[in-house]
Amino acid sequence: MREFKRLTPYREALRLLLDDLSEIPEVVEVPLDEALGRVLAGDVVSPIDSPPFDRSAVDGYALRAEDTFQAREYSPVELKVIDEIVAGEESGARVEPGTAVKLMTGSKMPEGANAVLMQEMAEREGEVIRVLRPVAPGQNVAFAGEDVKKGEVILRKGQVLRPQDLALLKSVGFKTVKVKRKPRVGIVVTGDELIEDFDEEALKAGKILESNSVMLKGLVRQYFGEPVFYGVVPDDEEAIREVIERAKKENDLVLVTGGSAFGDKDFAHRFVKLLFHGTTIKPGRPIGYGERVFIMSGYPVAVFAQFHLYVKHALAKLVGAKNYEVRVRATLTERVPSQLGRHEFVKVWYEDGKARPIKKKGSGIISSLVESNGYIEIPEDSEGYLEGDVVIVVLY
Amino acid sequence: MREFKRLTPYREALRLLLDDLSEIPEVVEVPLDEALGRVLAGDVVSPIDSPPFDRSAVDGYALRAEDTFQAREYSPVELKVIDEIVAGEESGARVEPGTAVKLMTGSKMPEGANAVLMQEMAEREGEVIRVLRPVAPGQNVAFAGEDVKKGEVILRKGQVLRPQDLALLKSVGFKTVKVKRKPRVGIVVTGDELIEDFDEEALKAGKILESNSVMLKGLVRQYFGEPVFYGVVPDDEEAIREVIERAKKENDLVLVTGGSAFGDKDFAHRFVKLLFHGTTIKPGRPIGYGERVFIMSGYPVAVFAQFHLYVKHALAKLVGAKNYEVRVRATLTERVPSQLGRHEFVKVWYEDGKARPIKKKGSGIISSLVESNGYIEIPEDSEGYLEGDVVIVVLY
CATH class of the missing domain: 2.170.190.11 (Molybdopterin biosynthesis moea protein, domain 3.)
Structure with a gap:
């Protein structure tokens, strides 16, 4: 019986991971028109009083x-x-x-x-x-300087640029802005059972339509990165070793789905010197990280949770982004039990101050993600929340 | 003394405007990889049970x-x-x-x-x-059909597509998705006092760096549109008439900044058959709309408020978007007085269930937008809210 010897607690794994990564140094100067959603590379100081006079x-x-x-x-x-x-x-x-x-x-x-x-x-x-x-x-x-004063910091490093931020930059004379280069994120999907194209016969015979790549590409784009897809790789030890090596060289971060557990064909985690492997998160426990590579689950719901709990924060660290999450307070509409010792990722529907937990379980149930617009986290030392409890929802 | 004969109440103006617009019929089929943030053109029905078997x-x-x-x-x-x-x-x-x-x-x-x-x-x-x-x-x-059943509506028309929605589409066999064509939005900025490039002498002599265009382009992109900028047009009656005519022909919607009040050089509103001109919103009262053209203020803060209170909803109507706003409940940290008869747009900083009103006033004060991350609305019949009142914040 092969299992994780120890599940690394969520926060400990997150710290190991963030300590291992450093902000990418490269800065690019882009026209204001192309800067929406990019991350400011440094504090911006106004060169003028605005208005310049009364x-x-x-x-x-x-x-x-x-x-x-x-x-x-x-x-x-x-x-x-x-x-x-x-x-x-x-x-x-x-x-x-x-x-x-x-x-x-x-x-x-x-x-x-x-x-x-x-x-x-x-x-x-x-x-x-x-x-x-x-x-x-x-x-x-x-009045002169009423909007901003000469020499004043008008935007801070790490700001994710919004339309009004661009207007402020323009109003004091900038036409370009220095932002962080987008981190390149290699995406490697593994699994003999996966197909890319609809094929009724193949599906009947047990194949599965691969959906992690399109989801991860979207998530990477949402969180400041530039996805690079390496295709679906069969469960072949050499093929997987080769693509991980290549993706590591060509990217700032690599996400490998499948192969994170201990099945006979779970090869991916063997080719990376992992800082942790297996954490207390649920779903998504068999996640590993090391050498800028995440070895993730094969199941979309687990992959989604792993992304939000770990990868998102890694990407934010790479670009130095602040305020990249929308966190809101909500009252639970019903109780959510949680297993002690697990850091649970619970999908919810947030609306008008209330959070309704999405009951559908199962890490293959993508529709449960579609029916949710945020998540709450229940740490290891909690048995869950009661109806009426106030919780923090992270919206997505 | 020329003034608005009557300020149209906010909701009445919004209804006039939305009744005047219809959803654009054109649908484009895009690869899933390019569909993030696009608006679904119709309900999507699953062609298969997923999983197809136990x-x-x-x-x-x-x-x-x-x-x-x-x-x-x-x-x-x-x-x-x-x-x-x-x-x-x-x-x-x-x-x-x-x-x-x-x-x-x-x-x-x-x-x-x-x-x-x-x-x-x-x-x-x-x-x-x-x-x-x-x-x-x-x-x-x-179990078979546990995620979605054959024939079941898995995504509804108007959904703004997220990474997990794309994954669900892929998991039941789609490689493309039908979304609404992006509305083209012409942006016309008017004003002799505006300059596009930093020029200390010109600024000293009373010129102003134009910042509405970059802000509006960003806002239009955030809300499903494709901006088309017609440059800064001087306060010349013929020039303004010509560019508005051209922009109307080439776009689904036109935004004109400047010229909405009754100054000697406020020409723009004269060339459009307006359904309303002057509404109860504050800031941004002198807004006019007709023939798919918005005549907006020249001041960035007023333009921003006009966009969120009117233009955003117009764009959502054009593409049929649902759930395009993040509305959260919050407790006010201090009182916000409001003028009776005005529908006030109050900028706030939302954090952890609390909304702090941004005090900086003045419709030229772009930094007040930068320091906020959402707004509350105070309708005409309210004198405002007290500290501790629970309000709805629309995040931006």
Whole structure:
């Protein structure tokens, strides 16, 4: 009877793995347009104040707020318009008591003025505007450095870039951004029973349609990597040894599915010096890792759990990504028992503050993944959660 | 004084807009590998039972569970191995009382057997295995149709495809999937004050670095679309008319930033027959929509809010996407006052069940978007929320 001598506790295995990997040093500079979802390689400092000076936030009239404090609809205040400028121009005039300067959105505030009346709110007659209501000091003015200050860190290393992050970079003058090179992730799928194309006869005879590769490619893409698929390799010791060697050379990380247990044909784990083999996670216990290679299960659900519990964190470490998970609080709609000594990965459907555990079991049951949108983790020392317990759901 | 005669309530404007748009009919068939994040064009029905027959979920020995009920470590049950098959083969043998068949993961269950003993749990000696513990009926067996049944809808129209969805499609024999064509979204940015390249002199003179285009391109990509950028157009009536006409012809949707208010140079809204112009949202009130064209603000924060409150839902309608938002429940860390009559878009930082409102105001303040990871909405009839109130956060 061959089994794992010892199951490495989940957290211990994760630490071994993360300690073994280091952030990839390569940085690539990409146009902002191609940077969505990429991971920022270093802190970004603003080269300018933004806005670079006090400016109007609207089209309207720059004025002295104090001139308008007595303005009422039945007794408007009249101001003389002493200058009119268009967008991108600057007024040389100084706003003295009783005067105003017409300007556009983004125009530099003229000297003397401390507020802007929106154009739509002014009644204009020749050189005069009538103000019907008081304007507060600072109203409709965007102050210099109000958005970001020169020298300020505006984005931090590890940020996964979103549309608004790109806008901020652009607004202070950047057209490119330095991001981490995408880690190359070799994917090797092993198993004599696997076929790639639909074949009713073969399925009847016991073959299985291989689905791990398309899933892993998608997961690798979601978590910053570039997948490289090495195809389905038969359960042949030499073939597996050869492809693992090659994939190791050509990639930052290698994922091998199948061959992680101790069947007669489980070869993959023999060709890697493993830091751990067999951990307390459920499903997915027979996972091994060493030399940047993961030896994973053959079952899609186990592979999915192994990816989220281990591989995802490895990829985040390689690129230095922060905040790469969406973790939300939820109330369980029913109890979830868990085996002591196992770190359980429980699929749930999260909606409106509630997490409903997906009951379908079995590591071949891909539909259970499809019916879920997140997972909870139940550590080794817990027998599970009760209905109504508040848990953390990681969304996917 | 020119202003909006009436602000259309948020929900009314949204309904007008969604009623005006219809789902785009075109469907494209893409390889599974290219389908991540695409929107499923129709329900998908499984052409097969999966698994196609009862099969073993592990490498091991198929047996009759009842033969093992008396098995104890100190008094093992012995079974005779009458056949051995490898992956993808089928046994012709029938498992009679006292016998077992050695098989592999995925092997068809031989007649007579109703459970599988994992190989690692069996002590083998020649033709005999010793079973040390009882095996439950059904243990380690994946039953026919257990994952999905032939004819069953396995994925629904509108699903945004995830890695596990692709795996399910592959596991029942698909290599391609029909998804909606990506809507083409024309982006037109207007404003004399805008520059595309960093230029210190120009900035000092009142110019502004344009940042809406890169943000909108990113947002459009996040929500199923393909952005087409028409560049920065000066505040010239003819130029704006021409580019809007062209963009309308070439796209499913057009986003115009700038020119939505009533300044002298706000031309854009004059060239579109608007269904509404001016709504109760804050920020972003001066938004107009008609003829598949959005006339949006010039300010990045207002544009961002307008996108999430209106454009995102329009794009989802065009492709028929479901579940395109991550909505989570959260407790507010402090009170958020809101103006009656306005539908407020409040940026928050969501973490661990709590939502912290981002105080920075001003529609030019892009850093306020960067510091947030979601928003809450406060409808017109509410004066806001108190500290401790439970709200729904839409994550971004």
